[in-house]
Amino acid sequence: MYFKHFRMRIKKDIDSCRTCIYRQMLFGDLDDFEYKLINKARTERFYRKGEVIKNQGEKVDSFLYLRKGLVKLFKTDKRGKEKILSINKPGDFVNLLNIFSKTNYKYSIEAIEDTLVCDVDLEVLEHVICTNGDFAMRVLNRMSKISDEIIENRFEQAQKQLKGRVATILLFFADDIYHSLKFDLPITRREIGELISMTTENTIRTFSEFKRDKLINIKTKTIIILDKERLKIIAKSG
Amino acid sequence: MYFKHFRMRIKKDIDSCRTCIYRQMLFGDLDDFEYKLINKARTERFYRKGEVIKNQGEKVDSFLYLRKGLVKLFKTDKRGKEKILSINKPGDFVNLLNIFSKTNYKYSIEAIEDTLVCDVDLEVLEHVICTNGDFAMRVLNRMSKISDEIIENRFEQAQKQLKGRVATILLFFADDIYHSLKFDLPITRREIGELISMTTENTIRTFSEFKRDKLINIKTKTIIILDKERLKIIAKSG
DNA sequence: CGCGGCTTTGATGTTCATCAAGTAAAGTGG
DNA sequence: CCACTTTACTTGATGAACATCAAAGCCGCG
Numbered sequence: 108m109y110f111k112h113f114r115m116r117i118k119k120d121i122d123s124c125r126t127c128i129y130r131q132m133l134f135g136d137l138d139d140f141e142y143k144l145i146n147k148a149r150t151e152r153f154y155r156k157g158e159v160i161k162n163q164g165e166k167v168d169s170f171l172y173l174r175k176g177l178v179k180l181f182k183t184d185k186r187g188k189e190k191i192l193s194i195n196k197p198g199d200f201v202n203l204l205n206i207f208s209k210t211n212y213k214y215s216i217e218a219i220e221d222t223l224v225c226d227v228d229l230e231v232l233e234h235v236i237c238t239n240g241d242f243a244m245r246v247l248n249r250m251s252k253i254s255d256e257i258i259e260n261r262f263e264q265a266q267k268q269l270k271g272r273v274a275t276i277l278l279f280f281a282d283d284i285y286h287s288l289k290f291d292l293p294i295t296r297r298e299i300g301e302l303i304s305m306t307t308e309n310t311i312r313t314f315s316e317f318k319r320d321k322l323i324n325i326k327t328k329t330i331i332i333l334d335k336e337r338l339k340i341i342a343k344s345g
Numbered sequence: 346m347y348f349k350h351f352r353m354r355i356k357k358d359i360d361s362c363r364t365c366i367y368r369q370m371l372f373g374d375l376d377d378f379e380y381k382l383i384n385k386a387r388t389e390r391f392y393r394k395g396e397v398i399k400n401q402g403e404k405v406d407s408f409l410y411l412r413k414g415l416v417k418l419f420k421t422d423k424r425g426k427e428k429i430l431s432i433n434k435p436g437d438f439v440n441l442l443n444i445f446s447k448t449n450y451k452y453s454i455e456a457i458e459d460t461l462v463c464d465v466d467l468e469v470l471e472h473v474i475c476t477n478g479d480f481a482m483r484v485l486n487r488m489s490k491i492s493d494e495i496i497e498n499r500f501e502q503a504q505k506q507l508k509g510r511v512a513t514i515l516l517f518f519a520d521d522i523y524h525s526l527k528f529d530l531p532i533t534r535r536e537i538g539e540l541i542s543m544t545t546e547n548t549i550r551t552f553s554e555f556k557r558d559k560l561i562n563i564k565t566k567t568i569i570i571l572d573k574e575r576l577k578i579i580a581k582s583g
Numbered sequence: 584c585g586c587g588g589c590t591t592t593g594a595t596g597t598t599c600a601t602c603a604a605g606t607a608a609a610g611t612g613g
Numbered sequence: 614c615c616a617c618t619t620t621a622c623t624t625g626a627t628g629a630a631c632a633t634c635a636a637a638g639c640c641g642c643g
Contacts (some may be wrong), residue, residue, distance in 0.1 A: 594635085595635100604625090607621090607623090
């Protein structure tokens with residue numbers, strides 16, 4: 108694979124963290140001493156598209172948050188088929204829900220675009236949680252919100268059939284990830300299928316159908332949303 | 346409904362809490378002062394089968410843990426159809442994953458057997474979390490574990506088809522809930538369908554098929570598992 | 584330039600939901 | 614306690630949604 112020649116860069120750039128808007132969300136209210144502790148325990152890592160960040164089975168020993176790029180969380184079943192659990196974007200606390208269970212990763216994490224991740228040593232994070240109750244509450248609050256979202260999302264998606272799910276994922280990329288009606292898909296059709304629980308063939312068929320109906324335009328990886336309103340209706344009603 | 350004539354009992358029996366094995370799991374290491382705080386904020390509530398404990402949309406203002414009985418968490422979609430998210434048994438921290446998000450219940454909770462619930466005022470719980478970092482860590486650990494289980498469960502169930510899911514739910518009742526090969530179903534066939542995402546009719550059909558194949562015996566609500574090994578194989582392979 | 588993975592389309596088959604219709608059981612009211 | 618109503622349960626027939634299988638073109642890359 109092409110990224111094998113690439114040497115992973117690890118940065119320790121305190122200034123880039125001080126100005127990081129994502130940091131503010133969780134670490135914003137820490138006092139100077141705690142902040143320095145976290146910052147010393149923090150590593151900034153860069154991954155090329157396609158690189159694996161964590162492997163299913165690895166020990167969970169750090170807290171990850173995504174600064175730039177895009178990652179997918181996925182699991183492999185016995186037959187070797189993958190299923191994508193979620194796609195995370197900048198600002199997401201990728202593994203927050205699972206880091207405190209003292210077990211190994213139950214899923215893998217892979218960069219699907221060139222990605223910058225902040226990695227905070229878990230022991231240090233736990234130390235700060237133990238000594239700063241308000242910070243602990245913020246972590247709990249964040250975890251609950253992530254959990255709320257997952258429950259709500261699953262519930263919504265479960266009622267939909269294929270067209271609705273494809274429409275939803277297209278709007279997800281357009282609105283939540285790229286903030287544009289035109290974007291390049293960061294994943295293959297097979298992966299989209301793995302994400303919304305359908306086969307590659309039916310993913311493609313639905314794409315073709317949307318193109319026929321002038322909802323979108325497709326040129327291999329490039330998608331242009333032509334009729335967002337109708338796509339929204341399909342995404343909602345199923 | 347028959348329970349309308351029933352007056353809800355609220356108890357404040359400190360001794361029953363001191364000896365409560367479930368309490369130990371989370372509140373075991375609190376010091377005397379904190380323990381008394383929690384205990385004062387605690388209410389023990391009894392619900393008859395069929396009673397609603399929390400309604401979708403209600404404010405989340407307490408932490409619930411189940412001492413006796415059985416509850417279901419469910420959501421209603423636009424068309425009025427219900428979907429059961431999970432069934433909780435004694436020892437489960439029913440709403441732990443969601444209580445810190447400062448929003449309202451995204452699901453309803455209903456007793457599906459006569460049920461005893463401990464209800465701890467959320468503000469007091471949060472106070473103790475803020476002042477006791479080790480306790481905060483135990484809460485975080487518990488949340489992560491619940492989350493791990495949900496992810497794992499969903500992943501397993503998603504690969505299975507109807508027979509596998511029905512077999513799984515039968516083993517769940519036999520092994521995890523009643524610890525017996527013979528038990529009375531606490532929910533209707535429709536509800537089983539809502540729990541494993543299939544129609545009432547197909548739930549029944551699968552039951553009938555299992556009966557024909559001498560895997561189980563059914564007499565309305567009463568189930569006897571005749572061939573657990575074969576049932577396990579079906580549950581696993583799908 | 585040829586190999587392997589991605590993409591595409593069509594044909595076929597399976598799984599499951601929906602519809603219909605009837606029986607059994609359980610709650611309700613006189 | 615019995616008629617009445619409602620809800621739960623059951624089975625069969627039909628059709629829709631989706632997976633699977635097959636085959637071919639495309640594209641990047643060694």
